[in-house]
Amino acid sequence: MKQPSMLMDRVMYALLVPAMFISLYLIFIWSPIEKQMGASQKIFYFHVGTAWVAFLAFFVVGYYCVLTLKKPTESRFINAGISAEIGVIFTTITLISGMIWGKSAWNTWWTWEPRLVTVLILLFIYIAYLFIRKMDGAWERIAKLSAVFGIIGCINVPIVFMAIRWWNTKLHPVVFGEGKNQSGGGVEPEMLLTLLFSLGTITLLYVFLMRKGIEIEKMRLTVKKAKSKVIEKLAS
Amino acid sequence: MKTLLADALTIAGKDLRNEWKSKQTIGMMIIFSSLVILIFSFAFDPTNNTVKAIIPGLIWVITIFAGLLGLNRSFIAENENDSLTGLKVAPIDPSSIFLGKVLTNLVLVTTVQIISIPMLFLLFDYRFHGQIIWFLLIVLIATIGFIVIGTFLAALAANAKNSEMLLPVLLLPLLSPLMIAAVQATRIVLEQEGIADAISWLQLMVGYDLLFFAACFFLFEFLMEGS
Numbered sequence: 001m002k003q004p005s006m007l008m009d010r011v012m013y014a015l016l017v018p019a020m021f022i023s024l025y026l027i028f029i030w031s032p033i034e035k036q037m038g039a040s041q042k043i044f045y046f047h048v049g050t051a052w053v054a055f056l057a058f059f060v061v062g063y064y065c066v067l068t069l070k071k072p073t074e075s076r077f078i079n080a081g082i083s084a085e086i087g088v089i090f091t092t093i094t095l096i097s098g099m100i101w102g103k104s105a106w107n108t109w110w111t112w113e114p115r116l117v118t119v120l121i122l123l124f125i126y127i128a129y130l131f132i133r134k135m136d137g138a139w140e141r142i143a144k145l146s147a148v149f150g151i152i153g154c155i156n157v158p159i160v161f162m163a164i165r166w167w168n169t170k171l172h173p174v175v176f177g178e179g180k181n182q183s184g185g186g187v188e189p190e191m192l193l194t195l196l197f198s199l200g201t202i203t204l205l206y207v208f209l210m211r212k213g214i215e216i217e218k219m220r221l222t223v224k225k226a227k228s229k230v231i232e233k234l235a236s
Numbered sequence: 237m238k239t240l241l242a243d244a245l246t247i248a249g250k251d252l253r254n255e256w257k258s259k260q261t262i263g264m265m266i267i268f269s270s271l272v273i274l275i276f277s278f279a280f281d282p283t284n285n286t287v288k289a290i291i292p293g294l295i296w297v298i299t300i301f302a303g304l305l306g307l308n309r310s311f312i313a314e315n316e317n318d319s320l321t322g323l324k325v326a327p328i329d330p331s332s333i334f335l336g337k338v339l340t341n342l343v344l345v346t347t348v349q350i351i352s353i354p355m356l357f358l359l360f361d362y363r364f365h366g367q368i369i370w371f372l373l374i375v376l377i378a379t380i381g382f383i384v385i386g387t388f389l390a391a392l393a394a395n396a397k398n399s400e401m402l403l404p405v406l407l408l409p410l411l412s413p414l415m416i417a418a419v420q421a422t423r424i425v426l427e428q429e430g431i432a433d434a435i436s437w438l439q440l441m442v443g444y445d446l447l448f449f450a451a452c453f454f455l456f457e458f459l460m461e462g463s
Contacts, residue, residue, distance in 0.1 A: 163413035
């Protein structure tokens with residue numbers, strides 16, 4: 001019964017490792033160095049990738065939260081939790097890489113700019129969500145409570161973005177859009193290819209981590225059930 | 237719909253009568269908000285003119301801190317004698333519990349504001365140039381949003397053992413867009429005559445209120461389900 005998922009994991013692993021090395025090669029050697037920002041622009045490839053996965057993970061959490069509210073099952077509950085845990089890691093990476101890039105590009109570690117603050121608040125919502133999951137009690141109850149919070153958090157994120165956008169100026173370069181004054185410049189085809197490749201790689205990494213995390217969590221649950229069974233037998 | 241409102245009013249009436257007799261929560265909130273103002277006057281020199289710029293922010297910091305105290309109590313107080321179970325099994329819509337608690341908390345926090353905001357203006361010697369009606373409108377709208385989401389999360393956090401610590405962690409990130417809008421709108425209204433510049437913030441707050449009120453209203457029954 002376990003066989004197909006094991007095979008799938010192996011295939012993904014076999015794809016992921018070379019893809020990582022290729023994307024490293026593309027980022028550091030193959031793609032041209034940006035004229036204004038120099039080598040520090042390379043962080044952009046990781047930054048965009050992790051930021052995308054951070055939001056993707058959040059929407060996966062929201063999706064499973066809605067499903068959990070409809071009909072709570074153990075696997076939906078686990079999926080939402082693992083996605084949130086991975087989301088915390090990727091949001092943190094996004095923030096740190098963004099700060100390093102900001103230091104070299106804008107000469108400041110932090111600015112109160114919509115995307116930055118949205119990611120920061122996203123991180124706090126993720127952590128609050130994980131706090132709810134750590135509450136004591138039956139898992140069905142916690143599944144419902146955390147699902148409710150997940151949905152509310154999901155509604156909140158776009159509003160945060162809008163609010164901060166109105167609040168503050170626009171410092172982020174709009175790379176792909178054709179804004180009136182902020183047509184940022186667009187990207188070289190090599191850069192675009194590198195970016196897309198690293199995006200794909202990081203998304204693959206997310207899916208892989210997600211599968212592994214779910215597997216580990218299920219194993220933990222099995223062990224827990226077996227333990228309580230043994231304890232019951234010993235007690236009786 | 238009519239019974240929903242009647243039930244909500246009954247619950248709010250019960251809570252408020254209870255509060256009127258003991259005066260514990262409201263007294264604590266008022267004293268706490270006064271102390272926060274006192275601490276602020278040490279932290280930011282009131283005689284300094286630049287401090288006037290942070291008054292709109294202070295209004296909301298006081299409201300949130302004092303409000304958190306009351307919100308924490310609103311569902312934990314029901315845990316004594318297991319009254320929450322009584323509410324759950326009562327033949328009423330769970331949403332009416334939510335509405336009733338929102339009304340109670342709204343009354344409590346507004347009372348605290350009525351005392352603490354004039355006190356803040358007095359102690360910091362603040363004279364505002366705007367029109368008071370717009371100021372009151374903005375304070376009311378933002379407070380409603382704060383109470384709606386706060387009451388909802390208080391009901392959620394009441395399930396945990398460390399609910400006093402959990403509530404701020406849950407509430408503050410969700411509150412951030414409302415607070416940005418509230419502080420900006422309050423600043424505009426206090427410093428300028430008209431409300432024209434604050435209209436977009438007002439719209440954002442009203443949208444936030446309606447959206448979260450609807451979401452909390454419908455999701456509340458999931459919080460009241462089960463044990």
